[in-house]
Amino acid sequence: MAELTPTEPARAAADAVRVVVVDDDALVRASLRMILGGDPRLEVVAECADGAEAVTVVQRLRPDVVLMDVRMPRVDGLTALRSLAAAGSPARVIVLTTFDADELVLRALREGAAGFLLKDTPPAQLVDGIHRVAAGEPILSPTVTAQLIASVAKPEDAERRAAALRALEPLTPRERDVAIAVAEGLSNQEIGERLYLGVATVKTHVAHLFAKLGVANRVQIARLVHDAGLG
Amino acid sequence: MAELTPTEPARAAADAVRVVVVDDDALVRASLRMILGGDPRLEVVAECADGAEAVTVVQRLRPDVVLMDVRMPRVDGLTALRSLAAAGSPARVIVLTTFDADELVLRALREGAAGFLLKDTPPAQLVDGIHRVAAGEPILSPTVTAQLIASVAKPEDAERRAAALRALEPLTPRERDVAIAVAEGLSNQEIGERLYLGVATVKTHVAHLFAKLGVANRVQIARLVHDAGLG
DNA sequence: GACCCGCTCCGCCCAAAGGTGGACCCGGCG
DNA sequence: CGCCGGGTCCACCTTTGGGCGGAGCGGGTC
Numbered sequence: 001m002a003e004l005t006p007t008e009p010a011r012a013a014a015d016a017v018r019v020v021v022v023d024d025d026a027l028v029r030a031s032l033r034m035i036l037g038g039d040p041r042l043e044v045v046a047e048c049a050d051g052a053e054a055v056t057v058v059q060r061l062r063p064d065v066v067l068m069d070v071r072m073p074r075v076d077g078l079t080a081l082r083s084l085a086a087a088g089s090p091a092r093v094i095v096l097t098t099f100d101a102d103e104l105v106l107r108a109l110r111e112g113a114a115g116f117l118l119k120d121t122p123p124a125q126l127v128d129g130i131h132r133v134a135a136g137e138p139i140l141s142p143t144v145t146a147q148l149i150a151s152v153a154k155p156e157d158a159e160r161r162a163a164a165l166r167a168l169e170p171l172t173p174r175e176r177d178v179a180i181a182v183a184e185g186l187s188n189q190e191i192g193e194r195l196y197l198g199v200a201t202v203k204t205h206v207a208h209l210f211a212k213l214g215v216a217n218r219v220q221i222a223r224l225v226h227d228a229g230l231g
Numbered sequence: 232m233a234e235l236t237p238t239e240p241a242r243a244a245a246d247a248v249r250v251v252v253v254d255d256d257a258l259v260r261a262s263l264r265m266i267l268g269g270d271p272r273l274e275v276v277a278e279c280a281d282g283a284e285a286v287t288v289v290q291r292l293r294p295d296v297v298l299m300d301v302r303m304p305r306v307d308g309l310t311a312l313r314s315l316a317a318a319g320s321p322a323r324v325i326v327l328t329t330f331d332a333d334e335l336v337l338r339a340l341r342e343g344a345a346g347f348l349l350k351d352t353p354p355a356q357l358v359d360g361i362h363r364v365a366a367g368e369p370i371l372s373p374t375v376t377a378q379l380i381a382s383v384a385k386p387e388d389a390e391r392r393a394a395a396l397r398a399l400e401p402l403t404p405r406e407r408d409v410a411i412a413v414a415e416g417l418s419n420q421e422i423g424e425r426l427y428l429g430v431a432t433v434k435t436h437v438a439h440l441f442a443k444l445g446v447a448n449r450v451q452i453a454r455l456v457h458d459a460g461l462g
Numbered sequence: 463g464a465c466c467c468g469c470t471c472c473g474c475c476c477a478a479a480g481g482t483g484g485a486c487c488c489g490g491c492g
Numbered sequence: 493c494g495c496c497g498g499g500t501c502c503a504c505c506t507t508t509g510g511g512c513g514g515a516g517c518g519g520g521t522c
Contacts, residue, residue, distance in 0.1 A: 110384045138376045142368040148379055149369055153341045172498060185451035187478070199478095200501050207480070217508090218479080220416035222450045226457060403468060418508070430508095431471050438510065448478090449509080465521080472515075479508065485501080492495085 016043040017134040020061065022054040022077065023047075023069040023096070028119070032067060035123040042130060051075030055083045058091050064134045065114075066093045070104060078107055085112040092133050100143045106151060115139035164227035167213055175212070178205040182218045183225035247274040248365040251292065253285040253308065254278075254300040254327070259350070263298060266354040273361060282306030286314045289322050295365045296345075297324045301335060309338055316343040323364050331374045337382060346370035395458035398444055406443070409436040413449045414456035 021032050021044055029047045036042045045061050048054040051068075052075040058066055066084075070077040081093050094115035095108045108116055114133045117126065118141045129139040140148065171179065174195075181191040188202040195202070209221055252263050252275055260278045267273045276292050279285040282299075283306040289297055297315075301308040312324050325346035326339045339347055345364045348357065349372045360370040371379065402410065405426075412422040419433040426433070440452055 106383060109380050110389060112384075132373070137373040138380055139373075140376060142363070142370075145369045145371060145376070148383065149340050152337060152379065152382060153343075158341065174499065182450065185446070185448055185454060187448065189478085197499095198501055200503090201499075203480075204499085204501080207482090210480080215416070216480095217416055217418065219413065219450050219453045222453055223416060223457075226454075405469060420508085428469095429471055431473085432469075434510070435470080438512090441510080447510095463522105467520085468518090470515100470517080473513090475511085477508105477510075479506105481506075482504085484503090487500080488498090490496090492493105 016041050017065055017130060018043050018045045018061070018063040019130060020044070020046045020048065020054065020058055020063040020066045020091075022049075022051070022066060022072070022080070024049050024072040025069075028069070032126075035126060036130070038123070039127050042127065051077055051080030051083075054080045055087070058084060058089055059087060062089075063091050065130050066091050067130075068093050068095050068113075070095060070097045070108075078104070078111055081108065081111045081113060092136075094129065094133055094139065100141070100147065102147050102151070105144050105147050109148070116144045117141050118143065160227050161229055164224050164229075167224055168228050168230075170212055171209070175205050175208055178202060179209055179221055179225050180230055182206065182209070183222040183230070185222070247272050248296055248361060249274050249276045249292070249294040250361060251275075251277045251279065251285065251289055251294040251297045251322075253280075253282070253297060253303070253311070255280050255303040256300075259300070263357075266357060267361070269354070270358050273358065280304075282308055282311030282314075285311045286318070289315060289320055290318060293320075294322055296361050297322050298361075299324050299326050299344075301326060301328045301339075309335070309342055312339065312342045312344060323367075325360065325364055325370065331372070331378065333378050333382070336375050336378050340379070347375045348372050349374065391458050392460055395455050395460075398455055399459050399461075401443055402440070406436050406439055409433060410440055410452055410456050411461055413437065413440070414453040414461070416453070 019036060019042055021029050021036075023029050023032070026049075029049075033044050033047070036044050045063055046057050048057050050072045054066065054068065055075070068077040068081060075083075077095060081095070084091060084093065092114035093112070094117055095104075095113045096117055096119055097104060098119045100118055105116055115129060115138060117129060117139065121129070121141060132139050168176065168179065177195055178191060181194055186194065188199050188206065191197070191202045192199050206218065206221075210216065213221060213224055215221060215224070250267060250273055252260050252267075254260050254263070257280075260280075264275050264278070267275050276294055277288050279288050281303045285297065285299065286306070299308040299312060306314075308326060312326070315322060315324065323345035324343070325348055326335075326344045327348055327350055328335060329350045331349055336347055346360060346369060348360060348370065352360070352372060363370050399407065399410065408426055409422060412425060417425065419430050419437065422428070422433045423430045437449065437452075441447065444452060444455055446452060446455070
């Protein structure tokens, strides 16, 4: 057994997950520290009150996990998250927020957050989540998961796609070829070269496309093709 | 078939979550029944061996939760899921699969799955997941969550968007207006009417767009505008 | 003041796109 | 067989798009 240095919390295990807590509210920090302190396999190695501080501290201390608030003065959590990702920090960041703003969730995950928890998460689940994140698992609050699912399900999106596919369905194979080429921004001349057709033939197909799709110009053909997911 | 008479499992609580198990493998069904049987607050009210059976059984028994395998003879799990959703069934469906095929995950969630678990999920978590789903929470296996996050994060997607935004950034406000109108498939004439401009002015702006964006025709302007997310 | 820049508009010209009508080949079908 | 539809191509025409140069106006800067 190694002797413990007197300055360190005696209860942290040697292989504890090292955590940095970032929140502008001292009460929240204290509360989190108390929750995490209950688990000897977690060690809070630092607290920060804003994003700028967090970036420098995390780069120096190299913690395993960062609990990051979103709303903070000076530099907000998402910006800090981006900075860390850009700097190649291996720390896994759990974003904490009081409200589950849809937009925030997607942005945070795009910026590389490993987790997204609401502040009303029960202490036991928070502790569990930190361990999971440290182990490489992603961890999301249920409402966040639901939002994420909704964002990929998007019934309105599916409808547009379905409508576009329906519109493109009566096209002949050749017309489809031409439609796709049009959607790529090629001229009739270029389309002819790609498909080994005369310009006149391409024009004929494009004319049919206008009629069948009920549109007036090639940009609108491109819109349909893209909506159908063929671009 | 294999509908169970309520007399058999005497242990199910009166307010138990009613579950239907759907899997073509009898061993898997038996195993699931054993796992769920360990919790008196769960009641397996029926087992089905394929999707077609599942649809009729679920509509008749109206269970709270359905554990649905994906790969099954005759009617697969996703098709059954769609049928149930189309029929307005309130049953919450957890899709079970051995492998975490990316494509399957997105399809299942789009079809309205309330959860997506891998078959290697520990029994305790499976039971917990069923209760959560019954309570209205979504429930995903960690690897599935990771896939979902990856599908919204899509670095390649973000890059394209960022590149498009970068390309559009040096445009003047007016040019941006014109670019968006072009992307909607309007003619120069129509753009002029919308923005109270002469056709000549619109042409000037469009010419500037070609130069600044490095493209040769309006379809390609439309592509950029869409990639930037302004469409 | 001179200057640059964004915005507006003009005219001229040519190329490309789009509209119309017709032609031929070929393969499937009644 | 004749008929039809997809695919290929043509000619002719009008409209639109796109290239080029020029110009005036307002606001901001040096």
